[in-house]
Amino acid sequence: MEGYLDIIIRCISVYFFMLIALRIFGKQDLSQLNTADVILILLISNAVQNAMVGTDSSLIGGLVAALILFLINFVVKKWLMKSKFFGNLIEQKPEILISNGKADFKTLSKLDINSEELSEAMREHGVEHIKDVKLAMMEIDGNISIITGTDDNMKQTHYKRKHNHKNLQGAN
Numbered sequence: 001m002e003g004y005l006d007i008i009i010r011c012i013s014v015y016f017f018m019l020i021a022l023r024i025f026g027k028q029d030l031s032q033l034n035t036a037d038v039i040l041i042l043l044i045s046n047a048v049q050n051a052m053v054g055t056d057s058s059l060i061g062g063l064v065a066a067l068i069l070f071l072i073n074f075v076v077k078k079w080l081m082k083s084k085f086f087g088n089l090i091e092q093k094p095e096i097l098i099s100n101g102k103a104d105f106k107t108l109s110k111l112d113i114n115s116e117e118l119s120e121a122m123r124e125h126g127v128e129h130i131k132d133v134k135l136a137m138m139e140i141d142g143n144i145s146i147i148t149g150t151d152d153n154m155k156q157t158h159y160k161r162k163h164n165h166k167n168l169q170g171a172n
Contacts, residue, residue, distance in 0.1 A: 004064050010052045011068040018044070019076070023090055041142060053089055091140060093121055098136035098146075101129075 053061045080087045095107050097118065108118065118136075121144045127133055135147040 003054075003061070007053055007056060007064050008063055008068050010054065011065050012072055014048045014052050015069060015072045015076075018048070020089065023092075085113035094140055095138040096135065097138055097144065098130060098133045100135075101133060103130060106139075113138070113144075118144075 019127065052065045076090075095111060096104055097108055097111075097113065098104065103118070108114075118130075121136070122130065124129070125146050125148075127146060127148055131147055132148050134149065135145075137153055139143045139145055
């Protein structure tokens with residue numbers, strides 16, 4: 001039983017380490033993984049596997065580790081939904097990219113969105129000029145939502161973010 005308690009403690013430690021690391025490194029769009037992201041996840045899973053189960057490579061040891069990860073994930077999700085403080089601490093928040101036709105270059109830079117990606121998101125939804133965008137937001141799931149038109153005739157569309165870029169020249 002002592003061996004399984006060790007696995008439980010190790011799994012909980014690795015889970016919270018990964019949760020904090022993802023928050024610190026700002027990975028907002030896990031639903032849109034590129035090749036480098038997939039490689040990173042595979043390497044991390046391989047690197048932390050031994051940290052979770054130690055020398056116990058048995059089937060039961062692996063199943064205990066998997067069960068603990070599922071349980072802790074379930075508990076954390078419930079906890080985040082019930083606690084506004086911890087929800088705000090762990091989860092990303094939507095960010096305004098464009099407001100009334102004006103791009104927020106500080107936010108775009110922070111989120112690594114370049115002018116080409118912003119233009120692509122606008123074109124995907126039939127918006128030719130940035131001045132026609134009433135509001136563009138980076139949602140917590142990595143989508144870029146775009147609202148165009150006047151208050152009487154608003155149109156909202158979503159753009160699924162595919163990759164990160166760092167060049168912001170010419171975003172107007």
